[in-house]
Amino acid sequence: MKSGDRLVVTGGAGFIGSEFVRQAIGRGYDVVVIDKLTYAGDLERLKDVKRQFDFYKIDITDFKKLLRVFKKLKPKIVVNFAAETHVDRSILDAAAYIRTNVVGTQSLAQTARQVGVKRFIHISTDEVYGEIERGQFDETAPLNPSSPYSAGKAAADLLIQAYRRTYQFPVIIVRPSNNYGPWQYPEKFMPVVIYKAMKKQKIPVYAQGLNVREWLYVSDCAQGIMAVMEKGRIGEIYNIGSGLEVKNIDVVNHVLKVLDKPKGLIQFIQDRPGHDFRYSLNFAKIQKELGWQPKVSFEEGIRRTIVHYQIHKSWLEKKVAYLRPYWKKVYRKI
Numbered sequence: 001m002k003s004g005d006r007l008v009v010t011g012g013a014g015f016i017g018s019e020f021v022r023q024a025i026g027r028g029y030d031v032v033v034i035d036k037l038t039y040a041g042d043l044e045r046l047k048d049v050k051r052q053f054d055f056y057k058i059d060i061t062d063f064k065k066l067l068r069v070f071k072k073l074k075p076k077i078v079v080n081f082a083a084e085t086h087v088d089r090s091i092l093d094a095a096a097y098i099r100t101n102v103v104g105t106q107s108l109a110q111t112a113r114q115v116g117v118k119r120f121i122h123i124s125t126d127e128v129y130g131e132i133e134r135g136q137f138d139e140t141a142p143l144n145p146s147s148p149y150s151a152g153k154a155a156a157d158l159l160i161q162a163y164r165r166t167y168q169f170p171v172i173i174v175r176p177s178n179n180y181g182p183w184q185y186p187e188k189f190m191p192v193v194i195y196k197a198m199k200k201q202k203i204p205v206y207a208q209g210l211n212v213r214e215w216l217y218v219s220d221c222a223q224g225i226m227a228v229m230e231k232g233r234i235g236e237i238y239n240i241g242s243g244l245e246v247k248n249i250d251v252v253n254h255v256l257k258v259l260d261k262p263k264g265l266i267q268f269i270q271d272r273p274g275h276d277f278r279y280s281l282n283f284a285k286i287q288k289e290l291g292w293q294p295k296v297s298f299e300e301g302i303r304r305t306i307v308h309y310q311i312h313k314s315w316l317e318k319k320v321a322y323l324r325p326y327w328k329k330v331y332r333k334i
Helices: 015-026 043-049 063-073 087-092 095-115 148-167 189-198 218-231 248-259 284-290 298-311 313-330
Strands: 006-010 030-035 054-057 077-080 119-123 171-176 178-180 203-206 212-217 237-240 245-247 266-269
Touching: 006 015, 006 063, 015 030, 015 043, 015 218, 030 063, 063 095, 077 095, 077 218, 087 095, 087 148, 087 313, 095 119, 095 148, 119 148, 119 218, 148 171, 171 218, 178 218, 178 298, 189 203, 189 248, 189 298, 189 313, 203 248, 212 218, 212 248, 212 298, 218 237, 218 284, 237 284, 245 248, 248 266, 248 298, 298 313
Parallel strands: 006 030, 006 077, 030 054, 077 119, 119 171, 171 237, 178 212, 203 266
Antiparallel strands: 212 245
């Protein structure tokens, strides 16, 4: 792949997708963003490059509309970020997750196949592997999802692999670990902690806060996906991790320390159903084959993220105002 190639990014107004769009534009790609603009999508994330991409508001489950646009655009590459991604919401109502993450992936893959796309990069998640007590998951590990969200993503992975086997579809699957960073929607753990600490509100932490996640800064993730798109082998799967495994309670304590807030803000709440205890990825494959390495330390990533939300307080407050009824459902004891 080379700069100037037409690149369609679905879910490009989302958190990780928008970071990828900004990087792709910086590398000279002819970028087209397709996004349904659900509650979590926001073109404000792309305001710094708003005149440098074309945009289509489309639900990826709408095959006929997708096909019309793809026939017009004739893209060489598709990177599929479009998904419902929040585990807690999937537990409350799984239907949207199956519709977008499974049916939508099939619709998009079929569209890309019909117009002869040369590369289709499907963004999955480390959660398709389920939890692991010791060791790490490499790309050959069996899928064992725990939540409706991760089950839908695992189903999409299997479907897209079947397209490869059946139709010689040019797909590559990427499975990143937990992302964090600027512009993340404040239903996810990191921005919830930062927002509530900034406001001196009670911070909800499931169970004892001992669950372990591998934290990957969003710009590092997007750079890894870019490396896969440009140099990855068709038909392969690539884990993108950081090696930075941190307990949830330690994440909270670090944010509180940076913001100089008291630990008394922490409030432990009842654990969510099916809560995976630990994720950990072996990402040696992308390191050895593509030369990618994470660059941003956990401490630096947290600092950048906090500074971003301090600068963009009005954006954060607007999103939180919309989220309050949802928070009442999820964090009932707060």
